[in-house]
Amino acid sequence: MRLLIEKSALLKALQHVTSVVERRNTIPILANVSLRADGESLHLKATDLDIEVTETARAETTAPGGTTVPAHTLHDIVRKLPDGSQIELASKGDEGRLAITAGPSRFLLACLPADDFPDLGLDGMSHSFQLASRDLARLIEKTRFAISTDETRYYLNGIYLHATETDEGWRLRAVATDGHRLARMDVALPDGGMGMPGIILPRKTVQEVAKLLADHSDEVFVHLSPNKIRFTAGNVVLTSKLIDGTFPDYQRVVPQNNDKNMRVGNAAFTKAVDRVSTLSSEKGRAVKLNISDGKLVLSVNNPESGSATEELETEYSGEPLEIGFNARYLLDISAHIEGDRSVFSLSDPSAPTVLQDENDASALFVLMPMRV
Amino acid sequence: MLTQLCRDCCQLVAPRAGSCPDCGGERRIAHAELAALTIAHIDCDAFYASVEKRDRPDLREKPLIVGHDGGRGVVTTACYIARRYGVRSAMPMFKALDLCPDAVVLPPDMGKYKAVSDDIRAIFRAATEVIEPVSLDEAYLDLTEAHESGERAAAEALAVIALRVEREVGITVSIGLSCNKFLAKLASEMDKPRGFSVIGAAEAKAVLAPMSIRKINGVGQATAQRLEASGIASIGQLQALSEMQLVTQYGKFGRRLARYAQGEDERAVTPDRPTKSISAETTFSRDTGSADELIAVARRLGERVATQLQRKGLAGGAVVLKLKTSDFRLLTRSKRLPNATQRASVLAEAAEFLIRRDADGRRFRLIGVGVDDLRPATEADPPGLFDMA
Numbered sequence: 001m002r003l004l005i006e007k008s009a010l011l012k013a014l015q016h017v018t019s020v021v022e023r024r025n026t027i028p029i030l031a032n033v034s035l036r037a038d039g040e041s042l043h044l045k046a047t048d049l050d051i052e053v054t055e056t057a058r059a060e061t062t063a064p065g066g067t068t069v070p071a072h073t074l075h076d077i078v079r080k081l082p083d084g085s086q087i088e089l090a091s092k093g094d095e096g097r098l099a100i101t102a103g104p105s106r107f108l109l110a111c112l113p114a115d116d117f118p119d120l121g122l123d124g125m126s127h128s129f130q131l132a133s134r135d136l137a138r139l140i141e142k143t144r145f146a147i148s149t150d151e152t153r154y155y156l157n158g159i160y161l162h163a164t165e166t167d168e169g170w171r172l173r174a175v176a177t178d179g180h181r182l183a184r185m186d187v188a189l190p191d192g193g194m195g196m197p198g199i200i201l202p203r204k205t206v207q208e209v210a211k212l213l214a215d216h217s218d219e220v221f222v223h224l225s226p227n228k229i230r231f232t233a234g235n236v237v238l239t240s241k242l243i244d245g246t247f248p249d250y251q252r253v254v255p256q257n258n259d260k261n262m263r264v265g266n267a268a269f270t271k272a273v274d275r276v277s278t279l280s281s282e283k284g285r286a287v288k289l290n291i292s293d294g295k296l297v298l299s300v301n302n303p304e305s306g307s308a309t310e311e312l313e314t315e316y317s318g319e320p321l322e323i324g325f326n327a328r329y330l331l332d333i334s335a336h337i338e339g340d341r342s343v344f345s346l347s348d349p350s351a352p353t354v355l356q357d358e359n360d361a362s363a364l365f366v367l368m369p370m371r372v
Numbered sequence: 373m374l375t376q377l378c379r380d381c382c383q384l385v386a387p388r389a390g391s392c393p394d395c396g397g398e399r400r401i402a403h404a405e406l407a408a409l410t411i412a413h414i415d416c417d418a419f420y421a422s423v424e425k426r427d428r429p430d431l432r433e434k435p436l437i438v439g440h441d442g443g444r445g446v447v448t449t450a451c452y453i454a455r456r457y458g459v460r461s462a463m464p465m466f467k468a469l470d471l472c473p474d475a476v477v478l479p480p481d482m483g484k485y486k487a488v489s490d491d492i493r494a495i496f497r498a499a500t501e502v503i504e505p506v507s508l509d510e511a512y513l514d515l516t517e518a519h520e521s522g523e524r525a526a527a528e529a530l531a532v533i534a535l536r537v538e539r540e541v542g543i544t545v546s547i548g549l550s551c552n553k554f555l556a557k558l559a560s561e562m563d564k565p566r567g568f569s570v571i572g573a574a575e576a577k578a579v580l581a582p583m584s585i586r587k588i589n590g591v592g593q594a595t596a597q598r599l600e601a602s603g604i605a606s607i608g609q610l611q612a613l614s615e616m617q618l619v620t621q622y623g624k625f626g627r628r629l630a631r632y633a634q635g636e637d638e639r640a641v642t643p644d645r646p647t648k649s650i651s652a653e654t655t656f657s658r659d660t661g662s663a664d665e666l667i668a669v670a671r672r673l674g675e676r677v678a679t680q681l682q683r684k685g686l687a688g689g690a691v692v693l694k695l696k697t698s699d700f701r702l703l704t705r706s707k708r709l710p711n712a713t714q715r716a717s718v719l720a721e722a723a724e725f726l727i728r729r730d731a732d733g734r735r736f737r738l739i740g741v742g743v744d745d746l747r748p749a750t751e752a753d754p755p756g757l758f759d760m761a
Contacts, residue, residue: 148710149710151725152722153721179756179757179758180754180756180757350755368755368756369755370754371750371755
């Protein structure tokens, strides 16, 4: 294998693929990136056996072929080469080395054979659709914060993606929950999504897809197989295993009949919660909301350090209500409400509360109160 | 000036020869600091075996071993008669029975020992509230308060305790009286069973000098070997080294070594040490490598732990799984919980997760499930969305 490639093209491709490579690997070849050159292209591939990312970059191939080299090392080398460099990658087949040359710099990296590199593949595709990069990004961004980190509930360690029928027609819906809060985001169901199975996208996949979408504004193609998903965004293809589990019936924890609505300025609310929670204890983190006619009093009472209160104007006409929430959870949710005002739909101090943007029903958040 | 204590009428008296003029008792101890020392260590003599003999007078003159019989049992406690044959605690039962084939073997009855221990502690409590239990059969007592209030000298109060335990509970104890915990414990070991020994502050260094370094609390096999390798076998040799030298050699522990060697110990007697962890464990009748079997047992252990947590008003922030392999290697695995818990179901779930991760066909002889990072129950199990049916 021998080829010439521009630094920025190689660096961008390496950034995408090496991000799935674990820093510590028990299987040596998983620390490597696979490189394959043919014609005008260099194909890069990396995997952790759960996720595989491939990318194709433009290159001038003088000798086709393939090899694998340590991914993070290659990434670091390319990163440090001067901008605008033309980089030559050339296998020294007999020595099992890859030579990287750019101007006066020359590196030799130990290789492992390309044939040994694992291939995740996609078996028996069942559904395919394409959706706007922005829609996919929103599905992820509005829900990923609520993904559970508790490994014992592995089926909650991801985003549940499925098709569902609502008053507004068929929607592609993302849901994540850690059992104390739940985030739900809908976009229009793309053609081809009808009848798709509900799937659970693992946390790491969510993270990698989000990174990809940051650099990509066009359509994303999605292919599903019974236990894998593939995202194609331009030159990058990410294939991932899915979480093999059953997502709980989240519908039953989304309250339908909460009739006490409180409207509050989202920015003012966020800042006030942040201020009063300065005094909440590391472990408890409870903030109390005293809601009465037109008025919301936030308070934190920490026997060890003191107390804090702050009063806000609200629009509320229901029965006075006192309810406690985890301050961090409140802040996480309010950070995902983009509009000026948020609506709290409440029932009673021990029942789940719904939070939404006043003018955007596509995202919905459910929060379980704390005992205060 | 020497003071004497009559262990039968429990009074300090001016020294005189012969039996006690008041009660005629022969058990008298004399010591210059007897009227001043207030820290005690009390150790029940062959506790489990003594309790069993109390309840089975027919066994009184026979060698008795408490422990599980059968292939893999070990000796929990041997009575003093069995000890004459060389039987020791923690010895495999088959070996114990080789040494003492006539021994009667009884399985331990922990519920009963706990009840007896509670009775004994109630007697301690009449003398002081400052009791630090070490185990069911062992405790430190700080008698300073009652002593200084002039109520009763510590030595007298201890003699009363020993007599009451014998009469009311029916077993014997050995008492060590000194000026700190380290010396009190050494003293209680000097005259077992039914002993009462005193180590005064003034004589501490001299008493310690000939003792083996292995007598020091915290000097285990490894430290002992290191010390002995550098030619230090007795506490006397340790006394010759500076604290600086010991700290350089043994780190933080060196400091304690230096203090102990001089007979100094600053640890206070701490009543009811706060519980740091709660656990339950069991040994299998035959080793198992089956994850399902391990999980089923872990579930039951989790229930026991949850019951204890609820009784104590505590919640665990992390679950600890302990597994001992057939070749006695101990694996400890732990998992932090997103929220502290009191619930058996949460403990079982975490234990199952840890078991599945480690069950690779190895066979285990023992399993334990516990919690640490204990917190008040008020922080436990915040209500969850999916808890509600």
